[in-house]
Amino acid sequence: xxxxxxxxxxxxxxxxxxxxxxxxxxxxxxxxxxxxxxxxxxxxxxxxxxxxxxxxxxxxxxxxxxxxxxxxxxxxxxxxxxxxxxxxxxxxxxxxxxxxxxxxxxxxxxxxxxxxxxxxxxxxxxxxxxxxxxxxxxxxxxxxxxxxxxxxxxxxxxxxxxxxxxxxxxxxxxxxxxxxxxxxxxxxxxxxxxxxxxxxxxxxxxxxxxxxx
Amino acid sequence: xxxxxxxxxxxxxxxxxxxxxxxxxxxxxxxxxxxxxxxxxxxxxxxxxxxxxxxxxxxxxxxxxxxxxxxxxxxxxxxxxxxxxxxxxxxxxxxxxxxxxxxxxxxxxxxxxxxxxxxxxxxxxxxxxxxxxxxxxxxxxxxxxxxxxxxxxxxxxxxxxxxxxxxxxxxxxxxxxxxxxxxxxxxxxxxxxxxxxxxxxxxxxxxxxxxxxxxxxxxxxxxxxxxxxxxxxxxxxxxxxxxxxxxxxxxxxxxxxxxxxxxxxxxxxxxxxxxxxxxxxxxxxxxxxxxxxxxxxxxxxxxxxxxxxxxxxxxxxxxxxxxxxxxxxxxxxxxxxxxxxxxxxxxxxxxxxxxxxxxxxxxxxxxxxxxxxxxxxxxxxxxxxxxxxxxxxxxxxxxxxxxxxxxxxxxxxxxxxxxxxxxxxxxxxxxxxxxxxxxxxxxxxxxxxxxxxxxxxxxxxxxxxxxxxxx
Numbered sequence: 001x002x003x004x005x006x007x008x009x010x011x012x013x014x015x016x017x018x019x020x021x022x023x024x025x026x027x028x029x030x031x032x033x034x035x036x037x038x039x040x041x042x043x044x045x046x047x048x049x050x051x052x053x054x055x056x057x058x059x060x061x062x063x064x065x066x067x068x069x070x071x072x073x074x075x076x077x078x079x080x081x082x083x084x085x086x087x088x089x090x091x092x093x094x095x096x097x098x099x100x101x102x103x104x105x106x107x108x109x110x111x112x113x114x115x116x117x118x119x120x121x122x123x124x125x126x127x128x129x130x131x132x133x134x135x136x137x138x139x140x141x142x143x144x145x146x147x148x149x150x151x152x153x154x155x156x157x158x159x160x161x162x163x164x165x166x167x168x169x170x171x172x173x174x175x176x177x178x179x180x181x182x183x184x185x186x187x188x189x190x191x192x193x194x195x196x197x198x199x200x201x202x203x204x205x206x207x208x209x210x211x212x213x
Numbered sequence: 214x215x216x217x218x219x220x221x222x223x224x225x226x227x228x229x230x231x232x233x234x235x236x237x238x239x240x241x242x243x244x245x246x247x248x249x250x251x252x253x254x255x256x257x258x259x260x261x262x263x264x265x266x267x268x269x270x271x272x273x274x275x276x277x278x279x280x281x282x283x284x285x286x287x288x289x290x291x292x293x294x295x296x297x298x299x300x301x302x303x304x305x306x307x308x309x310x311x312x313x314x315x316x317x318x319x320x321x322x323x324x325x326x327x328x329x330x331x332x333x334x335x336x337x338x339x340x341x342x343x344x345x346x347x348x349x350x351x352x353x354x355x356x357x358x359x360x361x362x363x364x365x366x367x368x369x370x371x372x373x374x375x376x377x378x379x380x381x382x383x384x385x386x387x388x389x390x391x392x393x394x395x396x397x398x399x400x401x402x403x404x405x406x407x408x409x410x411x412x413x414x415x416x417x418x419x420x421x422x423x424x425x426x427x428x429x430x431x432x433x434x435x436x437x438x439x440x441x442x443x444x445x446x447x448x449x450x451x452x453x454x455x456x457x458x459x460x461x462x463x464x465x466x467x468x469x470x471x472x473x474x475x476x477x478x479x480x481x482x483x484x485x486x487x488x489x490x491x492x493x494x495x496x497x498x499x500x501x502x503x504x505x506x507x508x509x510x511x512x513x514x515x516x517x518x519x520x521x522x523x524x525x526x527x528x529x530x531x532x533x534x535x536x537x538x539x540x541x542x543x544x545x546x547x548x549x550x551x552x553x554x555x556x557x558x559x560x561x562x563x564x565x566x567x568x569x570x571x572x573x574x575x576x577x578x579x580x581x582x583x584x585x586x587x588x589x590x591x592x593x594x595x596x597x598x599x600x601x602x603x604x605x606x607x608x609x610x611x612x613x614x615x616x617x618x619x620x621x622x623x624x625x626x627x628x629x630x631x632x633x634x635x636x637x638x639x640x641x642x643x644x645x646x647x648x649x650x651x652x653x654x655x656x657x658x659x660x661x662x663x664x665x666x667x668x669x670x671x672x673x674x675x676x677x678x679x680x681x682x683x684x
Contacts, residue, residue, distance in 0.1 A: 015534075016534070016535070016538065017531050017532070017534075017535050018410055018411075018510050018535065020510075020648075020650045022629075022648070022650040022651070022652060022653050023650065023651060023652070026652055026656070027629050027630060027631050027653075028631070030249050030277075030631065031249075031278065031293075031295040031296055031298075031299050031631065032295070033252035033253065033256070033298065033299060033302050034253065034256075035253045035256075035363075045651065045652050045656060051656040051657075054295050055295075083531060084411060084531070085410060085411040085414070085444070088410055088411070088444070089346065089648060089650060090345070090346050090360075090629075090648075091250065091344060091345055091346040091348075091360035091361060091362055092249075092250065092362070093250065093253075093344075093362035093363040093364060096362075111411060111414065112414075113411070113414060113444065114414055114415060114444070114446050115346055115359075115360055115361070115362060115441075115446060118361075118362065118365075119362035119364065119365075122362060122364035122365070123364070172234070172236075172378070173234045174232065174234055174236045174376070185364070185368055185376055186261070186263070186367065186368050186371045186372060188376075189238060189368065189371075189372045189374055189376065190371070190372060192229070192230055192238060193372075195229055195230050195238075196229055196238070196240070196266075196372065196373060196374055199229045199240055200240070200267075200373070203240070207338075207474075207478060208471055208474065209336075209467035209471040209472070209474050209475035209478070210242060210336070210339065210467075210475075211269075212467040212468065212471045
């Protein structure tokens with residue numbers, strides 16, 4: 001996994017609550033057996049005028065000009081600003097794959113759906129939960145100033161605004177450690193293989209019915 | 214010391230290793246696999262040269278991409294090449310890694326959340342995961358079950374564990390008795406309407422009270438299935454005699470002496486009387502009416518007698534925007550009675566409502582009736598090949614067909630339209646599925662979530678009606 005340390009980037013505002021994973025990456029794109037290449041179909045139904053299919057040349061499709069990610073001022077954005085319950089719905093990891101492939105490394109929202117939140121960390125995306133009022137302020141500032149940028153410093157757990165104001169954020173220490181070092185969870189868990197085996201053996205002895213079939 | 218909740222008990226029993234920061238390594242007893250969220254996990258194993266930790270812990274079946282129309286040629290006959298490759302990839306991976314798979318043509322093939330309990334792969338007291346958010350379904354049997362992403366599918370394949378933090382405990386207590394014609398689907402929709410789609414975020418959601426004690430195990434599956442629509446990854450119901458009776462004799466369930474040991478071990482699988490929950494929601498079952506969703510989020514749901522809301526009367530600006538977006542997408546005006554919404558498509562199926570009891574309930578309403586001419590397509594899609602066989606043995610297929618429904622083969626079908634079963638743009642569908650998100654059943658399609666009984670009634674009327682007027 002890619003390391004995440006600090007990032008300074010343009011912020012794109014996704015001003016809707018309960019953005020679900022079907023909206024982030026519609027189901028027709030889940031048929032791929034790869035992890036990459038989902039970016040062009042991120043928010044497909046909101047982004048394009050036509051109905052997208054996996055085999056299309058996306059560069060030739062008509063865009064919905066008013067959609068936030070199609071607006072020239074938000075090109076190159078790596079920070080997505082969102083509303084409550086972002087990423088609700090299905091467990092598809094294709095959602096963070098699409099966001100990452102598009103270029104987003106950070107998502108800021110007042111709340112996230114659990115599975116999406118978890119999946120983001122596994123893919124080098126930092127989801128940040130901030131107070132609703134603070135998120136509101138960030139929306140206002142993003143709308144007000146073209147080219148509005150934030151700096152996200154994971155190590156110091158702070159966001160720095162263009163005027164120098166700082167916003168502290170919380171992050172789980174284990175997840176922070178993994179992101180900062182780009183660590184693979186499976187490798188970490190397998191360091192405890194002996195403990196897993198011991199647990200399994202005791203379980204086989206006390207709960208043989210679990211291992212009958 | 215206060216007693217433990219069911220979730221506490223299940224969690225404590227599966228901790229392999231506890232870190233100081235609250236992170237724990239949790240042992241996973243069972244994993245169910247399907248074709249959409251597993252290919253990249255198997256690819257990851259292959260690239261790292263890893264093998265599954267315990268092959269028999271896994272069971273695979275294909276469901277999302279499977280056609281539901283009559284097919285003779287098996288996987289080769291899937292017309293969409295991308296869908297075909299995904300199903301073929303699962304077949305290949307299951308074979309390569311030695312995992313049991315119920316493939317196309319096997320009578321045991323079906324929707325993963327129907328197959329697990331039906332086969333006895335889902336057992337009380339176990340931890341069970343699947344790369345699908347509706348894994349919460351299996352909590353109906355007193356299993357700690359939740360959906361995971363593909364990275365975690367790979368993690369469980371490789372280590373038989375997950376890195377987790379404990380969730381908080383939530384109790385949804387519904388006492389009293391449901392009125393006739395009010396179903397488990399109405400109960401869970403009413404709960405989501407009350408707590409909202411993020412109401413259970415961060416919680417394991419246990420369903421307790423008279424209503425759930427009286428409910429069949431299949432009904433409990435319908436309820437737990439949609440815990441995720443209320444934000445909770447985990448839904449749970451305590452184990453009772455009904456649970457034990459349900460599991461007994463199923464192919465993967467323990468037998469003989471091991472069965473007796475298992476039943477003994479399951480006796481404690483309920484929350485203690487003095488258990489403390491972080492959040493408790495109480496509702497009166499007698500007050501729940503048949504539900505119909507009107508918008509593009511499962512929380513946008515109303516009693517069948519309700520009227521579509523007016524965004525101008527909503528004080529919260531974010532909510533008002535959500536209502537406006539939903540009305541626009543659904544093609545509805547504020548103030549429209551639910552019963553005036555036309556129904557052009559009917560879908561009875563999905564991991565929420567495709568079990569034998571669901572089909573029986575819908576057939577009961579359809580018996581001797583015909584679908585309205587206004588309904589362009591009505592399909593009944595059993596949850597598995599075995600459910601289909603059972604329904605046919607009871608003659609339910611004939612009732613559906615005589616009522617003008619198409620009787621299909623098992624799969625996820627029009628719940629999320631990854632196969633060829635799609636809701637056309639602009640059409641309203643009475644659907645027994647679980648999500649009414651924009652584009653979920655097909656780009657531009659307008660989903661209304663209802664019970665199987667209400668879907669059948671809507672098929673007959675050509676618009677939403679109170680099924681109780683037809684019983």
